[in-house]
Amino acid sequence: MVPFRQFLLKIHSRCNLACSYCYVYEAADRSWRDRPRRMELPVVRRTARRIAEHAAEHGLDEVVVVLHGGEPLLVGARHLDALLGVVLGELAGAGTRVRFSLQTNGLRLLDEPALLDVLHRYEVRVGVSLDGTRADHDRHRLLPSGTGSWERTAEAVRLLGSPEHRSLFAGLLCVVDLAADPVATYEALLEFAPPRLDLLLPHATWQSQPAGVRRALPSAPPAGGEPAPYGEWLIAAFDRWFDAPRRETGVRLFEELAVLLLGGRAASEAVGLAPVDLVVVEADGTIEQADSLKVAYDGAAATGLDVWRHGFGDAAVHPSFRARQRGMDGLGAVCGACPLVRVCGGGLYAHRFAGERLLQGEGFLHPSVYCVDLDRLIRHVAGRLRAAARGLGVGGVGGGALFGCSG
Numbered sequence: 001m002v003p004f005r006q007f008l009l010k011i012h013s014r015c016n017l018a019c020s021y022c023y024v025y026e027a028a029d030r031s032w033r034d035r036p037r038r039m040e041l042p043v044v045r046r047t048a049r050r051i052a053e054h055a056a057e058h059g060l061d062e063v064v065v066v067l068h069g070g071e072p073l074l075v076g077a078r079h080l081d082a083l084l085g086v087v088l089g090e091l092a093g094a095g096t097r098v099r100f101s102l103q104t105n106g107l108r109l110l111d112e113p114a115l116l117d118v119l120h121r122y123e124v125r126v127g128v129s130l131d132g133t134r135a136d137h138d139r140h141r142l143l144p145s146g147t148g149s150w151e152r153t154a155e156a157v158r159l160l161g162s163p164e165h166r167s168l169f170a171g172l173l174c175v176v177d178l179a180a181d182p183v184a185t186y187e188a189l190l191e192f193a194p195p196r197l198d199l200l201l202p203h204a205t206w207q208s209q210p211a212g213v214r215r216a217l218p219s220a221p222p223a224g225g226e227p228a229p230y231g232e233w234l235i236a237a238f239d240r241w242f243d244a245p246r247r248e249t250g251v252r253l254f255e256e257l258a259v260l261l262l263g264g265r266a267a268s269e270a271v272g273l274a275p276v277d278l279v280v281v282e283a284d285g286t287i288e289q290a291d292s293l294k295v296a297y298d299g300a301a302a303t304g305l306d307v308w309r310h311g312f313g314d315a316a317v318h319p320s321f322r323a324r325q326r327g328m329d330g331l332g333a334v335c336g337a338c339p340l341v342r343v344c345g346g347g348l349y350a351h352r353f354a355g356e357r358l359l360q361g362e363g364f365l366h367p368s369v370y371c372v373d374l375d376r377l378i379r380h381v382a383g384r385l386r387a388a389a390r391g392l393g394v395g396g397v398g399g400g401a402l403f404g405c406s407g
């Protein structure tokens, strides 16, 4: 059994934006309708005690608590302060260190400055969702009035990047959009001097395919030559990032691919074969899997567990989590035959879904719907790293997949 180290708490289950691609409110899953708006303190306390128990059982010195939503800052400064105090108190009492992070659209930071005081008090690292240029961001990320949210989000990011608050700024998260220019997107994000970027493929499955593509389930790994627009988009962004004369920022996906190609281990679920170590607690104390699964079907993230009746150890041995902790054994035949599998890992679990949900786990025994894109990107990154290593007179670095890759 692999213990959880990251606990994502859905502290507010509603949002103050209406994004067109939102996987919580716009995808197949409808569970949010039945949830309380915010996570109340008894739920927070029970959750924190469960985390402390789990940490003690597995000898974890430190855990990460990620505050998420909906929009987590809708809880307001007072409740956020109380909530963080409860988590910190329960975990400190058990001798476990906790690192806090939070993912937000940023708007509430402008409306309620006291939130920043609370975030500083608990050293919460804040990531903001921003989709590149004003035009690209405003195509999807809308205020309830229907107007774009770029202006206010940009103001919030500038506030977070100011000297006074820079220590809180974790980075920017951007969803890839084929309608956006990849280099313009990267450079628009760079203007905010983020410590790190994350470029995310839009959540999609074989049933609900990504915008701009229509693919049939493959029976073999990619042979090359298929259209791979998401791969090409990411390659353009990678080259702009990689060719910069000095390091401008980190890009999580590219850095993780490089680590994997050099034989290391990725820290995210998007690529690689590392077992999942993140568990979600909804506002009512329900224990769930990653939110991304909500794109698959109604109830896909559900486990039937909750913090009142179950510990996180029960979740860790639940079949739905075990399916994402088995490395190569958790993949289907196509990925099993793929030369890039140790780097790609079949992509994000949710993106492998192809419909047979009644057979537990088997609906996910497919390659990612982004298979050809991942293949194209990984081969390109491997080629660039190989050429760079040759230029430096380095050979066989790390004994990793980089020099064994055929692409």
Ligand code: SF4
Pocket (backbone or CB within 6 Å): 220, 221, 222, 334, 335, 336, 338, 339, 340, 341, 344, 345, 346, 347, 367, 368, 370, 371, 372, 374, 375
């Ligand atoms: S999803 Fe990844 S590992 Fe699976 S076949 Fe495609 S490229 Fe290979």
